[in-house]
Amino acid sequence: MTGTAWAWLVLLFPLLGSIVIALGYRALPQKAAGMIGTAAIGLSFACGIAALISLLGEDADARHHASSLWDYASVAGLDIKLGIYLDQLSIFMVLVVTGVSTLIHLYSYGYMQSDQGYHRFFSYLNFFVFSMLLLVLAGNFVLLIVGWAFVGFASYALISFWYRRETATRAGMKAFVINVVGDIGLVLAAFLIFRELGSFDYGTVFERAPEVFSVNEWSITAICLLLLVGAFAKSAQLPLHTWLPDAMEGPTPVSSLIHAATMVTAGVYLIARTHVLFALAPTAADISAFVGLATLLVAATIALVMTDLKRAIAYSTMSQIGYMVVGVSIGAYGAGMFHLMTHAFFKALLFMAAGSIIAAMANEQNIDRMGGFAKAMRFTSVTMLCGGLALAAFPLTSGFFSKDEILAYAGARGGMYLIFVVLGYFGAFLTAIYTFRLIFRVLQGEPCAEARELIETGHVAHEAPKNPATGEPEDTDVGFPGPEHHIAEQSAPMRVAMGVLAFLALVGGLVQVPGVDNVIANFLDPAFEGPVLSHVHPSIEWDWIGLAIGGVISLLGIWAAHWLYVANPERPRALEQRLQGLHDFLFHKWYFDEAIDLLVVRPALAIGRFANRTFERFVVDGMVTGTEETVRSAGGIVSRVQNGFVRSYALLLIAGFAGLALYFLLSSS
Amino acid sequence: MNITWYIVLSSLLFATGAVGILLRRSPMVILLCLELMLNAGNLALVAFSRMVGNEQGQVFAVIVMVIAACEVVVGLGLIVAIFRRRLPLNVDDLRELRG
Numbered sequence: 001m002t003g004t005a006w007a008w009l010v011l012l013f014p015l016l017g018s019i020v021i022a023l024g025y026r027a028l029p030q031k032a033a034g035m036i037g038t039a040a041i042g043l044s045f046a047c048g049i050a051a052l053i054s055l056l057g058e059d060a061d062a063r064h065h066a067s068s069l070w071d072y073a074s075v076a077g078l079d080i081k082l083g084i085y086l087d088q089l090s091i092f093m094v095l096v097v098t099g100v101s102t103l104i105h106l107y108s109y110g111y112m113q114s115d116q117g118y119h120r121f122f123s124y125l126n127f128f129v130f131s132m133l134l135l136v137l138a139g140n141f142v143l144l145i146v147g148w149a150f151v152g153f154a155s156y157a158l159i160s161f162w163y164r165r166e167t168a169t170r171a172g173m174k175a176f177v178i179n180v181v182g183d184i185g186l187v188l189a190a191f192l193i194f195r196e197l198g199s200f201d202y203g204t205v206f207e208r209a210p211e212v213f214s215v216n217e218w219s220i221t222a223i224c225l226l227l228l229v230g231a232f233a234k235s236a237q238l239p240l241h242t243w244l245p246d247a248m249e250g251p252t253p254v255s256s257l258i259h260a261a262t263m264v265t266a267g268v269y270l271i272a273r274t275h276v277l278f279a280l281a282p283t284a285a286d287i288s289a290f291v292g293l294a295t296l297l298v299a300a301t302i303a304l305v306m307t308d309l310k311r312a313i314a315y316s317t318m319s320q321i322g323y324m325v326v327g328v329s330i331g332a333y334g335a336g337m338f339h340l341m342t343h344a345f346f347k348a349l350l351f352m353a354a355g356s357i358i359a360a361m362a363n364e365q366n367i368d369r370m371g372g373f374a375k376a377m378r379f380t381s382v383t384m385l386c387g388g389l390a391l392a393a394f395p396l397t398s399g400f401f402s403k404d405e406i407l408a409y410a411g412a413r414g415g416m417y418l419i420f421v422v423l424g425y426f427g428a429f430l431t432a433i434y435t436f437r438l439i440f441r442v443l444q445g446e447p448c449a450e451a452r453e454l455i456e457t458g459h460v461a462h463e464a465p466k467n468p469a470t471g472e473p474e475d476t477d478v479g480f481p482g483p484e485h486h487i488a489e490q491s492a493p494m495r496v497a498m499g500v501l502a503f504l505a506l507v508g509g510l511v512q513v514p515g516v517d518n519v520i521a522n523f524l525d526p527a528f529e530g531p532v533l534s535h536v537h538p539s540i541e542w543d544w545i546g547l548a549i550g551g552v553i554s555l556l557g558i559w560a561a562h563w564l565y566v567a568n569p570e571r572p573r574a575l576e577q578r579l580q581g582l583h584d585f586l587f588h589k590w591y592f593d594e595a596i597d598l599l600v601v602r603p604a605l606a607i608g609r610f611a612n613r614t615f616e617r618f619v620v621d622g623m624v625t626g627t628e629e630t631v632r633s634a635g636g637i638v639s640r641v642q643n644g645f646v647r648s649y650a651l652l653l654i655a656g657f658a659g660l661a662l663y664f665l666l667s668s669s
Numbered sequence: 670m671n672i673t674w675y676i677v678l679s680s681l682l683f684a685t686g687a688v689g690i691l692l693r694r695s696p697m698v699i700l701l702c703l704e705l706m707l708n709a710g711n712l713a714l715v716a717f718s719r720m721v722g723n724e725q726g727q728v729f730a731v732i733v734m735v736i737a738a739c740e741v742v743v744g745l746g747l748i749v750a751i752f753r754r755r756l757p758l759n760v761d762d763l764r765e766l767r768g
Contacts, residue, residue, distance in 0.1 A: 644764025646699075650690045 004067035006051035007086045010094055011133050013044040018126035025119035034112075037122035038105040041129055045098035052091050060526045063088055066139050066203055073142075078200075083139035085202050088527040092337060092520070093136040093269055100261045100344045101129045103497040107352050108253040110491030111359070121161060121251070128154035132262050136269060140200040141190040144270075148186060148230070151263050152179040158258060159250040171246035178243040182233020186270075189226035192219065206276040213280050224277055224284030227270060228291075235267025236318050237295045237325060242593050244318055248310040252355030255310055260317045260351050261344035268324040268340055272333050275528055279331075286416075289329035293423055296322030298590055300430035304437065305586045308365045309354050312438055316391065317347055319427065323406055326420055332409035333528045334521030338512055339406060341520070342398035346390035346505035352498050353384035356487045357442060361450050367438060372447025376454035377489050379498070381443045386502040388439045390509075392432035392558060395551040398509035403428060405512070408546040412538035421546075425553050432557020433564070440565040514543035675716035682709035694759045696751070700744045707737045 017040025021033050028036070055063045068083030084090075105125060112121050131154050135147030153176075160172030194200055196219055197208050213220040231237070236244035247259045258264070271278060271288065278285045299318035306312035320343045327336025357373055357380060358365055374381045390397040393404070403424075410420035447455060486494065511519040538546070564571055576583045588594070641652070682705055689702030711730040718726025751758060 646760040646763070647691055647694075650687075654687050654691070 001050070001054070002065070002067075003051045003054035003091075004065050004084065004086050006047045006054060007084055007091075007094070007137055008067070008069070009047040010044045010051065010098065011084070011130065011137060013040045013047070014126045014130035014133065016040060018123050018130060021119055021126065022123040025123070028119065030113075030118050033119045033122050034105075034109040037126050038102065038109055040126055041098055041102045041105050044129070044133070045095070045102050048091065048094045048098050051086065052095065055086070055088070055091060061529075063526060066201075068139065078194075080140060080142045080200055082143065083201075084137040084143075085139035086137065088524050089269075089272060089337070090136050092341075092524060094133060096341050096344050097129065097132050097136065097262045100348050100501075101125075101132075101257060103500055104253050104257040104261070104348060104352075106493045107256070107355075107497040108251075110486050110494040111253055111355060112251065113486055113491075115251075117161065121158075124154060124157050124161070125253075125257070128158065128258060128263070132266070135266055139202055141193060141202075141205070142200050145183070145186055145190060148234070148266070149183055151258075151266065152176060152183065152234075155179070155247070155258050155263055158254040159247045161250055161254065165249065168249040171243070171249040175243040175247050178240050179233055181240060182230040185226045185229025185233070189223050189230065192223045192226065196220075196223070202273075209276050209280060215280055216283055217280075220277060221281045221284050224274075224281040225287070227274055227277070228284065228288050231267030231270045231288075231325075232291065233267075234270075235264050235321050235325065237267065237291050237322065238298060239592065239596070241295065241299070241318055242589075242596060245311045245314045245589070248308070248314050252310070252351055252358060255314070256348045256351035256355070259314065260347040264317060264321055265324065265340050265344070268321065268328055268336060271325065271328045272337060272528075275328070275331075275333060278329070285329045285331075289326050289420065292322045292325030292329060293420055294322075295319065296326065296427045297423060297430070300427050300434065301586050302589050303434040304430060305583060307368055309358065309367050309370070309438065309442065310351070310365055312367070312434065313347070313350055313354060316350075316431065316434065317343075319431065320347065320391070323403055323424070323427070326410070326424070327406035330406075330410055330413060330417060330420065332406050334524045335402065335405035335409055337524055338520045339399075339402035342390065342402040342505070342508050345501055345508050346387045346397075346399060349383060349387035349498060349501040349505050350391065352494070352501065353380050353387060356380040356489070356494065356498075357384075360454060360487045361448075364450075367441045370442045370448055370451075371445040372443070372451040374443040376447060376451035377487065379489050379495060380487065383498045383502040384443065385439060386505050388435045390505040392435040393428055393550055393554045394558070395547075395554065396509070397506055398504070400547070400550060400554070401509035401512055401514075404546045404550040405514070405543070407550070408514075408538040408543050411542060411546065425549060428550060429553050429557045429560075432554045433561045436558045436561035437565055440561060444566055445569070514547070515540040672716045672720050676713060679709045679713040679716065682706070682712065694761055696744075696748050696758060696760055699760065700741065700748070703744075704737060704741070707733055707740075 017037050021028065021036055025033065064085070064087035066083055066085050068081035070082050072080040072082045074080070105122070108121065108125065112118055115121065128151060131147050131150030133147075135144060135151055138144040138147055156172045156176040156179075159175050160169045162168050190200065193205055197205050197212060199205055199208070209220070229240075233240040244259060244264065248255050250259070278288075296319050299315045299322060303312050303315035303319065306315060320339070324336045324339050324343070327333070327339060356377065357370065360373070360377060360380075361370060364370075386397075390399040393400040407421050407424040410417045410424065489495075511517065512521060564575070585591070686702040686704075686706035686709060689705065690699050693699060693702065711733050714726040714730045714733070718724060718730075748758070751763070756763065
């Protein structure tokens with residue numbers, strides 16, 4: 001079988017899984033639904049591997065194939081095929097998405113077991129994976145937009161999965177609306193591309209773009225900026241990021257899969273996929289890189305003060321995606337995609353560990369109430385530590401290699417890009433602090449009541465579940481948290497998933513060690529041939545110097561976190577009081593929600609109210625009621641004739657005929 | 670042949686029928702007036718047929734008679750039905766179908 005045939009199978013299995021589970025939810029027992037869901041993604045991963053093998057059997061420069069099943073739309077010069085594009089980049093994304101998804105499905109198999117909506121959950125989750133694969137495999141911009149919108153919907157459905165929770169439904173709507181803003185950007189970009197290049201097809205567009213556009217021409221810059229709007233909304237970059245922390249209302253596996261490992265990296269993928277266009281618009285690429293840098297720092301500072309465990313990790317996700325955006329914008333495509341992969345491993349893992357702890361805390365997410373889980377939940381705390389070390393770029397873990405590679409590349413470009421190196425390392429320092437702040441506060445210290453109960457009795461008894469955001473009692477009919485919580489210590493599938501990811505988080509970086517091996521970049525590089533930037537390479541010495549600095553900074557950050565949160569537990573509070581203003585500023589997330597409310601939501605509402613008062617009331621209502629009044633009064637006049645008197649009907653008839661006869665008589669003479 | 674008087678007679682009959690329909694209230698009389706109007710038409714048809722000199726008009730008159738017979742069957746049936754239900758035999762009282 002050819003590579004593209006395998007790629008079609010990759011798409012087929014999750015779709016089938018979703019449909020089978022959705023249609024068979026009455027007939028299928030709960031366990032079967034979970035198994036079908038997990039197996040579908042596992043098979044998809046296997047097909048992905050097969051496609052990779054088939055690609056590896058070819059010459060490095062010939063590893064790109066387009067394949068189409070049928071015409072999607074063929075009219076008026078428009079030729080859109082239902083086609084996929086298989087190259088190094090898309091197969092890389094396919095493997096990351098399906099690989100991590102398989103493990104997260106496995107985790108969900110245990111985690112969601114007492115949830116009433118088990119079938120629905122797996123059906124949605126499979127649909128999400130299908131959409132994400134469609135997004136990365138799409139062979140033209142139209143199909144890309146289809147996948148793009150599908151993942152937006154899947155994200156919405158899964159954030160509001162516990163639909164009786166008002167906070168969850170609101171978060172879902174927020175995510176959907178902000179994502180639609182991004183969709184508009186992407187759609188407009190596609191229109192512009194079609195206007196300028198006359199095609200939606202990747203191959204044609206990328207081939208023709210360098211001939212049609214000159215560097216930094218306004219049209220290509222506009223296209224790239226519109227693409228960035230889409231990418232930023234999906235990847236939660238400033239200022240379209242506010243939906244991501246709220247999206248943590250969804251079940252934890254969803255946060256792990258969609259809002260950490262896969263969907264939010266779609267923006268990074270988009271920039272990497274359209275690198276040909278960005279190479280022609282260096283200004284847009286620089287804007288993108290600076291937005292990434294700003295996001296990286298803003299999110300890291302917010303993560304320092306978040307008290308909600310999942311939200312703190314969500315801000316960390318934003319920050320790490322900031323690194324990836326910087327990477328793919330400055331031309332470090334291989335490094336950016338490498339960080340995407342390692343981040344998928346350790347961030348999915350951190351969320352799983354957080355899910356396990358939150359389950360043990362009966363849905364409580366406030367880290368102020370947690371503590372001492374190191375003894376209570378050995379397995380969870382060890383895996384969480386693995387994830388934390390990788391996130392904090394502890395030497396030799398996966399995050400250590402991937403993050404520093406981006407910064408080393410920025411250093412090799414020199415000039416203005418040195419800002420990225422300096423601030424990138426500063427961000428890494430903050431990363432180490434906030435990561436270990438979470439780890440120290442959750443795992444160390446005096447065991448909280450739940451942890452003590454686990455240590456003493458070996459199980460957790462839960463009071464009636466409450467919504468952590470509002471404190472109102474949960475409706476357990478819809479599911480979560482269900483009568484019973486599942487924690488990693490007691491559920492084999494969850495342990496397997498977390499174990500594999502912990503292993504990958506620790507050693508996953510070894511595939512790309514400067515001077516030793518360079519598997520991912522070597523594999524991906526031919527896909528990024530063309531742009532001049534891909535020939536900039538940091539020297540191996542500088543790579544290692546960068547790694548050494550990164551390692552030192554990571555250790556310093558961990559030490560700082562230890563000094564702050566373990567050595568003297570009173571110190572953070574004292575610091576908070578001394579820097580009250582700063583703390584408030586960070587705690588309110590830089591007032592982004594408030595600013596958006598003031599600048600966008602309120603003006604929009606005001607315009608809406610004004611339009612309602614004037615235009616709607618007078619013009620639209622006037623037209624509608626005017627039409628209605630005319631018809632009604634005309635009907636009133638005519639209906640008076642229908643009086644039921646037979647003789648008056650006869651009179652009308654006779655008079656009418658007499659009139660007609662008279663008319664014809666007179667007109668003929 | 671001068672048909673003026675035939676047409677005058679026919680018009681008078683027709684007008685009598687029409688006025689009868691418009692003025693009388695009993696369905697029975699209205700039915701009779703209808704017959705009068707139909708036969709006024711028949712008279713005109715036959716007169717014209719004789720004037721032109723072929724039989725087509727007379728054929729029409731025969732057909733009109735058939736239709737008149739049918740109409741009387743339905744009309745009388747209705748009147749009997751109204752009578753049986755003890756409804757008033759007055760077309761001004763029977764105005765359930767007003768709009």
